[in-house]
Amino acid sequence: MYPKTLRKLSIMLFAAILLMAVPQLLSINFQEVSAYEEKSLILDVFTQKTPFNGCGLNRSSDPFAPYEVVKLYGNLTYNGHPLAKVPVTFNIMGPPNKLYNYTFEVTRETNESGIASLDFSFPQANDTEIIGIWTVNAVAEYKGRSACDILTFRVDWIIKILSVKPVNSTGHYQRVFGIGGEMGVEVTLRNIARTFQNTTLFIGF
Structure with a gap:
């Protein structure tokens, strides 16, 4: 007698817990939909x-x-x-x-x-x-x-010349060159873009 009664009470209690849980689940689902719509x-x-x-x-x-x-x-x-x-x-x-x-x-x-x-x-x-x-x-x-x-x-200017200096055949800085001496130019550029840039330089003497 007692085991059957306990079994019925357990089933009723479990059903009551499910009924209490359903509104909470529905509330959570509605909140999720609402949050999605606000960001849509x-x-x-x-x-x-x-x-x-x-x-x-x-x-x-x-x-x-x-x-x-x-x-x-x-x-x-x-x-x-x-x-x-x-x-x-x-x-x-x-x-x-x-x-x-x-x-x-x-x-x-x-x-x-x-x-x-x-x-x-x-x-x-x-x-x-x-x-x-x-x-x-x-x-x-x-x-x-x-x-x-x-x-x-x-x-801003994408490519900007930071410095220009004369160099000798070994690549070292040199201010004075003799007749027939080899002279080069070292140019330092700055690129502010995040991509490679093609640049053309014209140097006149």
Whole structure:
């Protein structure tokens, strides 16, 4: 008699525990879905400087020379799918300095691939006004949600001559050369890009 009663009590207790656990499991699942939906609208801003173009959230792109054209791309997706005809606002801020701070804002719509694009050139002004770190703050809104991304890049001369010195046939520094003597030139260059650069030097005597 007692073993059957205990067995029934055990079954009822186990069923009660399951009923108590089900709402908690459902609550956890709902929270996970909600968290996923909050992150489903993604805006990624990058440049044409492949492979170091700043692809990914809050990344930096390879640098630009003062004479180059910057091509900005804003890739907007919702649940991994591209969004078309959605406005993306690019806020571009130049490096802070004592002369003039360049700041401007442009809005572009995404195409069928979910890409909003913008091309701009640097003002041909004093180098001090444009050389430094530029920041792009991009924002988009869709179905009451917003997504943003920050991209930075440096503006400077990509290849810069650091030093030029005369050397003799053994590669050692020498200032004075006699008639018919062999003279060479040692040039030290700096490359601020993360990729190899081809450079042509012209040396005249």
